[in-house]
Amino acid sequence: MNFKQMTYFIAVAEELHFGRAAERLDMAQPPLSRQIKQIEEELEAVLFNRGRSAISLTQAGEKLLERSRAILALLDDTKLEMRRLGQGAEGRLRIGFVGSSTYGILPNIVKAFRAAYPAINLSLQPLNNAQLRQQLVARMIDVAVARPALNDAEFAVKHLVKEDLILALPDTLDTGTREIADLRRLETHNLILYPEYPRPSYADTVINACTDAGFPVPKRVFTMDLQTALSLVAIGEGVCVVPSSVGSAPRNGIKFLRIEPEIARTSLSVNYRIDEQGVHVQNFIKVAQNVAREAR
Incomplete structure (x- = not known):
């Protein structure tokens, strides 16, 4: 029948x-x-x-x-x-993201996407770049918001924003009225770096930038992620070089200074598989790019 x-x-x-x-x-x-x-x-x-x-x-x-x-x-x-x-009117979208992106434009991207596609269920997972790459290859996530990008022949990359690097330091350090950090005066402080592994990672970006600026980073403390690094700064364990968007949110125990001369810049990107045909991913990319343009 x-x-x-x-x-x-x-x-x-x-x-x-x-x-x-x-x-x-x-x-x-x-x-x-x-x-x-x-x-x-x-x-x-x-x-x-x-x-x-x-x-x-x-x-x-x-x-x-x-x-x-x-x-x-x-x-x-x-x-x-x-x-x-x-048509992309309903369904599910799995987004992986680096922790520092939550201080920048990612929250606005998510808000804009939810407003445009309210019936889409979003799954949000904080991951480091190595995990983002692994899960994107395995199709365990649909898009990856990475810093600066995921290098893989199977991925397409859309760069969103570039940021200066700034210094996070304990608010107990006496810097007077200065808003600019002099790296040469920080040789006696631990430089807190993340993630500890896998390498190379954002930690190596910071190390290389400091070395190129003539600051050899003699005292290094590694930890796993940004949140832990900031917690260590807050208790006075050392200082940390972070993207400028991190300094936009006040945090107890921490103050932020610009680094001059500029040692490096970092960028945020959205990454997805080249063979991805899902309309939800394409819609997310468009929303992310629109939000990024408005933020510039």
């Missing part, structure tokens, strides 16, 4: 008249009668009580009518759901 036969049966069951059902279906009565007979033979059940002047549903016919209506309704719902998924 196929879907077309189901519509034939429903028409006869609702009209309880083969002639009216055939007219409703825009077909001749004899083929319709043959289709109903074929259904009964296939199901091995009589569906209609056939009288001289009227027909009625048998118990099997009543049950089949109930099930057929439910099946066709589910089919219609499925078609609508697939259409909405294809």
Whole structure:
């Protein structure tokens, strides 16, 4: 019994008249009668009580009518759901992101995406670059917000914003009214770096930038992520070089100074698989780029 036969049966069951059902279906009565007979033979059940002047549903016919209506309704719902998924109106999007992006434009990107596509379920996972690459390859996430980018021949990269590097230091350090950091005066402080592994990573970006600026970073303390690094700064364990957006949010125990001359810049990007065909990913990229343009 196929879907077309189901519509034939429903028409006869609702009209309880083969002639009216055939007219409703825009077909001749004899083929319709043959289709109903074929259904009964296939199901091995009589569906209609056939009288001289009227027909009625048998118990099997009543049950089949109930099930057929439910099946066709589910089919219609499925078609609508697939259409909405294809148009990007609903579904799921899995986003991986580096922790420092939450201080920058990522929250605004997420807000803008939710406003434009409220029926999309978002899954947000904080990961380092190595984890982002691994999960994007394995298709465990759909897009990756990385710093600065994920280098892989299978990935497409859209750069969003560039930021200066600034210095986070304990607010117990006496810097007077200065708003600019002199790296040469920090040789007696630990430089807190993250992540500890895998390498190379953002930690190496900072080390190389400091070395190129003539500051060899003699005292290094490694930790796993930005949040832990900031906590260590707050308790006076050392100082940390962070993207400028991190300094936009006040944090107890920490003050931020600009670094001059500029030692380096860092960027934020959104990365996705080249073979990604999902409309949700493409919509997210467009929203991210629009938000980034407005932030410049």
